[in-house]
Amino acid sequence: MKLDSLIRTAPSWMSGDGDADGIVISCRARLARNLADYPFATRITQAQQQQVIDAVLAAAKTSHSMSTATYFGMSVLDGNERRVLVERHLISPTLADEKGERGVLFNQDESLSVMINEEDHLRLQAISPGTRGRDAFAAICALDDELLNAVNCAHDPRIGFLTACPTNTGTGLRLSVLMHLPALVLTEDMERVLQGLSQLSFTVRGVYGEGSNAAGNLFQISNQATLGASEESILEELLRITEQLIGYERDAQDSLTKEARGQMEDKVWRAYGILSHARILTSQEFMNLLSAVRLGCTLGIVRGIPSAFLNHLMIATQPSHLRADAGRGLTPAERDLRRADLVREKLSQVNNS
Amino acid sequence: MICNICNERQATIEFTAIVGDAKKTLHLCQECSKQQGQKTAPAKLADVPTENLAAAQTAETKKVDVVTGPVAGAEAGKGLCPGCGMTYEEFRKVGRLGCSQCYEAFGAPLRRLLKRIHGSDLHVGRGPKAPTPVAEHEDSPTGGTVTDAEDLRADLAAAVDAEDYERAADLRDRIARLRQEGS
Ligand SMILES: [Zn+2]
Ligand SMILES: [Zn+2]
Numbered sequence: 001m002k003l004d005s006l007i008r009t010a011p012s013w014m015s016g017d018g019d020a021d022g023i024v025i026s027c028r029a030r031l032a033r034n035l036a037d038y039p040f041a042t043r044i045t046q047a048q049q050q051q052v053i054d055a056v057l058a059a060a061k062t063s064h065s066m067s068t069a070t071y072f073g074m075s076v077l078d079g080n081e082r083r084v085l086v087e088r089h090l091i092s093p094t095l096a097d098e099k100g101e102r103g104v105l106f107n108q109d110e111s112l113s114v115m116i117n118e119e120d121h122l123r124l125q126a127i128s129p130g131t132r133g134r135d136a137f138a139a140i141c142a143l144d145d146e147l148l149n150a151v152n153c154a155h156d157p158r159i160g161f162l163t164a165c166p167t168n169t170g171t172g173l174r175l176s177v178l179m180h181l182p183a184l185v186l187t188e189d190m191e192r193v194l195q196g197l198s199q200l201s202f203t204v205r206g207v208y209g210e211g212s213n214a215a216g217n218l219f220q221i222s223n224q225a226t227l228g229a230s231e232e233s234i235l236e237e238l239l240r241i242t243e244q245l246i247g248y249e250r251d252a253q254d255s256l257t258k259e260a261r262g263q264m265e266d267k268v269w270r271a272y273g274i275l276s277h278a279r280i281l282t283s284q285e286f287m288n289l290l291s292a293v294r295l296g297c298t299l300g301i302v303r304g305i306p307s308a309f310l311n312h313l314m315i316a317t318q319p320s321h322l323r324a325d326a327g328r329g330l331t332p333a334e335r336d337l338r339r340a341d342l343v344r345e346k347l348s349q350v351n352n353s
Numbered sequence: 354m355i356c357n358i359c360n361e362r363q364a365t366i367e368f369t370a371i372v373g374d375a376k377k378t379l380h381l382c383q384e385c386s387k388q389q390g391q392k393t394a395p396a397k398l399a400d401v402p403t404e405n406l407a408a409a410q411t412a413e414t415k416k417v418d419v420v421t422g423p424v425a426g427a428e429a430g431k432g433l434c435p436g437c438g439m440t441y442e443e444f445r446k447v448g449r450l451g452c453s454q455c456y457e458a459f460g461a462p463l464r465r466l467l468k469r470i471h472g473s474d475l476h477v478g479r480g481p482k483a484p485t486p487v488a489e490h491e492d493s494p495t496g497g498t499v500t501d502a503e504d505l506r507a508d509l510a511a512a513v514d515a516e517d518y519e520r521a522a523d524l525r526d527r528i529a530r531l532r533q534e535g536s
Contacts, residue, residue, distance in 0.1 A: 160476025228473025
C-alpha cells in the first residue's frame, strides 16, 4: 500500500505540545481559494480540473513550504487509502468520494496540506498541536502568499476571496480548535457553554457523535462568519475563547475532584483497566474510555502516558487505519477485535517504557 | 407534531419562510426555534458542514431555505451568469455558485444573502498580493490589501444615500477602528 509509512507514524500536530495538560488537542486553519480563470466545482470539466491541478502543483514546486510535499491523485488511491487520509484530517470526505480529477498535496509532517478540486479549487490547511493556533495561522498565511503569487486568484476588493459556497466568501478562513472537555460534560455545564458560544458566532460540534453527547468528549470550535472580520481578529477571538474554555474545564475538574475524588479515580482506573484487558472494543466505547484515561492524565491520576500517545492511538484505531494495518478487508466484528488487540499492545508498551 | 429540525422534541412553534414564490412552514420545538431566530439563523447555514450543503435538497433543505429567506420571485429569476450560465434559481437549488462571475451576476440578492450569513457583505482582511508590488504595501504586516479610510468613507456616503443604515453603521465602526489602529 502506498500509505504504508504514513499509517505507522503520527502527524506532527498530535505531539501534545502546549496542549494545556491534554485539554487542547490541536488548532487548525483552513483557507478556501479559487483560480479566476476556471469555473467552480459544479461547472468545471475534467480537462479543466487537470489544468487546475497542473497549475497548483507548478506553483507549489516553487514554494518554500511545499516544494518537497507529496501529491496523491485520488484516482491512484483505493477507497480505503482515501479513508485513511480522511481519518488523518488530510482530506475531507467530499474529496475522497466525489468524481473527477482531485488530489491532495501534503508535507512530510502533515502540518500543511492543499486539497485540489474539492468544493473550491484549493483548500489550504495548516494544523498545529495544542493551543498553537498562531503557528497554524502563520504557516497558512505564508503558504497562501506563495501560492497566490503564482496563480490568478478569484478575488473581489469588496467581498474578498470568491468561493463556491457563500458561507466561505471573504477571508475563506475557517479556524478551529479541537478540545477535550470531559468535566464540562460530566457536570452538565456543556449546554450552557454551547449557548454562550453560539452568541459569539462560533460553532461547536462534537467531533465524534452529536452535540453535547459527543463520543470521547471531543469538541471542535470554529468561526462561522468569513466576511466582515479580519483574519487576525478571528484568530484572536478564537484563542481568547479557547483560554476561556480551558478555564471553565479546569474549574469543572476542580469541583469534580473536590466533591468526588474517589468516584473520579474509580472512573479513570476502570477505563484504564478495560482498555488494558478488553478483547473487543467498539469505536464508540473506545473513544469514551480513552476520554476517561485522558482526563486521568490531565488530573494527574494516571502518570507516564503522554498526550501524544493517546492522540496517536485515537487515529490508529480508526476503521481504515485498522484495515490498512491488517492488509485486508475486515468485518465490523473483526475490527473491534483488532482494535482491542492494538490498544492492549500499545498500552503494555507505554507501561514498560 | 414533531420538530422538523431535531426530529425529537414536540413542536410548539410554527415558523414560516417565503422562499421564492413558495411559502414554507416549519414546525419547531422551543429549543430549535431559539436557534432559528433572526439573529442566529445565519449561524445555522455555516453550521451545516459544507460537504452536506451540496445535498441541500434532501435533509438540509429546511435549514438552507430559512436562511435563503424571503427573496422576491421576480428578482430571483433575473440573474444569469455570463461566465457559466448559472441562474440565481439554480444557485439556490444547489447552494453553490458556478464561477467567480456569478458574484457579479447575482448582484443584490446574493449580497443580501452574504449579509444574512455573515452579518456583513464587506471584506476586511487579506487580499492577493499585487502583481507589481507597490512600495507602501510592502510594509503591510499581513502582506495583504489594506482597505483605507478614504474608500470606506465613500462607501459610507453611498450607504447613507441608499438608506442602508445597517451597512452605514458597519462602515462607521470600521472607520473608527481604522482610526484607533492609528496608521
Ligand atoms: Zn427541535
Ligand atoms: Zn457563474
